[in-house]
Amino acid sequence: MSYTIPIGPYHPLLEEPEFFKLKVEGERVVDMDVRIGYNHRGIEKVAESKTWDQDTFLVERVCGICSTSHPIAYVNSVEDLLQIEIPERAKYIRCVVGELERVHSHLLWAGLAGHFIGYNTVFMWAWKYREIILDVFEHITGNRNHYAMMRIGGVRKDILKEDIPGFLASMDELNEKNDMLTKAVIDDPVLHARLKGVGILSKEDAIAYGVLGPTARASGYDIDVRRDEPYAAYDLVDWDVIIMEEGDVFAKAAVRLLENTESIKIIRQCLERLQSMPEGDFFLPVEDFPVGEGIGHHEAPRGECFHYVRSDGSNSPIRHKIRAPTFQNLPSFKASCIGETVADVTLVTASIDPCYCCTERMVTVEDNEGNQMYDGQDLIRLSQEKTEHIREQMKG
Amino acid sequence: MTDQRKQTLQELQERFGAKLEMEERSPKRIYVLVDKTDVPDVIRFMFQEQGARLCTASGIDGRWGVEIIYHFSYDGQNMIVSLKTLVEKPFLKIQSVATFLPAANWIEREIHEMLGVEFIGHPDMRRLLLPDDWPEGEYPFRRS
Numbered sequence: 001m002s003y004t005i006p007i008g009p010y011h012p013l014l015e016e017p018e019f020f021k022l023k024v025e026g027e028r029v030v031d032m033d034v035r036i037g038y039n040h041r042g043i044e045k046v047a048e049s050k051t052w053d054q055d056t057f058l059v060e061r062v063c064g065i066c067s068t069s070h071p072i073a074y075v076n077s078v079e080d081l082l083q084i085e086i087p088e089r090a091k092y093i094r095c096v097v098g099e100l101e102r103v104h105s106h107l108l109w110a111g112l113a114g115h116f117i118g119y120n121t122v123f124m125w126a127w128k129y130r131e132i133i134l135d136v137f138e139h140i141t142g143n144r145n146h147y148a149m150m151r152i153g154g155v156r157k158d159i160l161k162e163d164i165p166g167f168l169a170s171m172d173e174l175n176e177k178n179d180m181l182t183k184a185v186i187d188d189p190v191l192h193a194r195l196k197g198v199g200i201l202s203k204e205d206a207i208a209y210g211v212l213g214p215t216a217r218a219s220g221y222d223i224d225v226r227r228d229e230p231y232a233a234y235d236l237v238d239w240d241v242i243i244m245e246e247g248d249v250f251a252k253a254a255v256r257l258l259e260n261t262e263s264i265k266i267i268r269q270c271l272e273r274l275q276s277m278p279e280g281d282f283f284l285p286v287e288d289f290p291v292g293e294g295i296g297h298h299e300a301p302r303g304e305c306f307h308y309v310r311s312d313g314s315n316s317p318i319r320h321k322i323r324a325p326t327f328q329n330l331p332s333f334k335a336s337c338i339g340e341t342v343a344d345v346t347l348v349t350a351s352i353d354p355c356y357c358c359t360e361r362m363v364t365v366e367d368n369e370g371n372q373m374y375d376g377q378d379l380i381r382l383s384q385e386k387t388e389h390i391r392e393q394m395k396g
Numbered sequence: 397m398t399d400q401r402k403q404t405l406q407e408l409q410e411r412f413g414a415k416l417e418m419e420e421r422s423p424k425r426i427y428v429l430v431d432k433t434d435v436p437d438v439i440r441f442m443f444q445e446q447g448a449r450l451c452t453a454s455g456i457d458g459r460w461g462v463e464i465i466y467h468f469s470y471d472g473q474n475m476i477v478s479l480k481t482l483v484e485k486p487f488l489k490i491q492s493v494a495t496f497l498p499a500a501n502w503i504e505r506e507i508h509e510m511l512g513v514e515f516i517g518h519p520d521m522r523r524l525l526l527p528d529d530w531p532e533g534e535y536p537f538r539r540s
Contacts, residue, residue, distance in 0.1 A: 037523075040526075042536070045536070208499065228474060293421070293478075295425060295467065304451070306467065323503075328452075
């Protein structure tokens, strides 16, 4: 006997409404369907009516969490159209902003994931340490979020030499806290029991679905735009790509936490170079846009952001295609969720780091006798109860 | 251009010959014009034999038809090959590649509802982005 559980689509707290339909037999999920589009704002169409410069700030509004990823991908695509090389100072500043964003996004995810499995301490730690980054962001850009730092040909603002020692001290503090958090998560036996072997995405499936970012790297699919097609200053500093082979939820969590350490390494190196290099231009004035096409991509916290622009030589693009990483990562649920229990699907969906608004929404389980109501809180409770159960068993 | 990139493009050229019209904008950005009937074969070769990753596809409405561009990334080689094809009006039909490449599933659904291109053989052509009560036969990304 199978039931259908609809989850979604709206929740006011998080930004991306999605609709999941789970077909379950007992506790097992036997089929799954996803529907998106509840938040389709037609940004690609709007971009055609704005100027090239305005579009930089328009695409910043695609996502609230990784708000600098789309601008970086967009300016990369326009710079590909223009065939220009940006000043070295701008390259380092782009890296600093891009990597700070990765750390804050991964910490935000770690906090939410901790909450879903009933580790509210992790939630409070991660979000507390994220504040360090937001303070640095406010100092550098003037904003805690939506930094508006990118512009075609460079960046909007310089990082001042006298501020850098303070930022480096913040990075030291962040590194220490992040290390502590990483060790606490990676060595926890309850988390091993709860997350290992759950929602495995095999390498073959990862390649077939074309998944990106930590979702791909946790399945042994070795891709990272920062290394594969170096832009900004990623080829000028020393860092590693984190790869794990298991493909389960634990691997995805570990990849993200270990990536934070690499990101902090990149930020430190960039800041040190900015301090030692002479002050100079941080953007290149751009006036004419030729006829042609440009492609740009950027490794956002969730994976590659892809932008394609086409120009007819006028003041605005005639086509601007935006592909966010979740568009490729989401369909892989079909490979990783089938056969899992409902309590684990909560985790598997969260492990890809989509915006997880849907599960907190009202949910109905239909059966033959009538309708039984569940809401998102119940789903989180189910997941937390399973962790508690494992914890009890391990004690006994 | 590195040897590896050269070799990749040579392989494509040898396999398909005159069916492909290559244009090199820069060493890492290659645009390839191809007839729509050859699209599935070329993509199958790029994905299965050469290990290219489908980044996405974009559709552009034009006077004579809808131009579809499949962007493939060769990750180890720092190169993006964009496969361009024209689907002529008024019968906007092209063979689906989602049958062997699941990564193309959603983007074909998106192009279908935004531009009205029919992908023959697609496993699941339901709506993805537009609301259920959106009128049939109206495509938001058409220019006329």
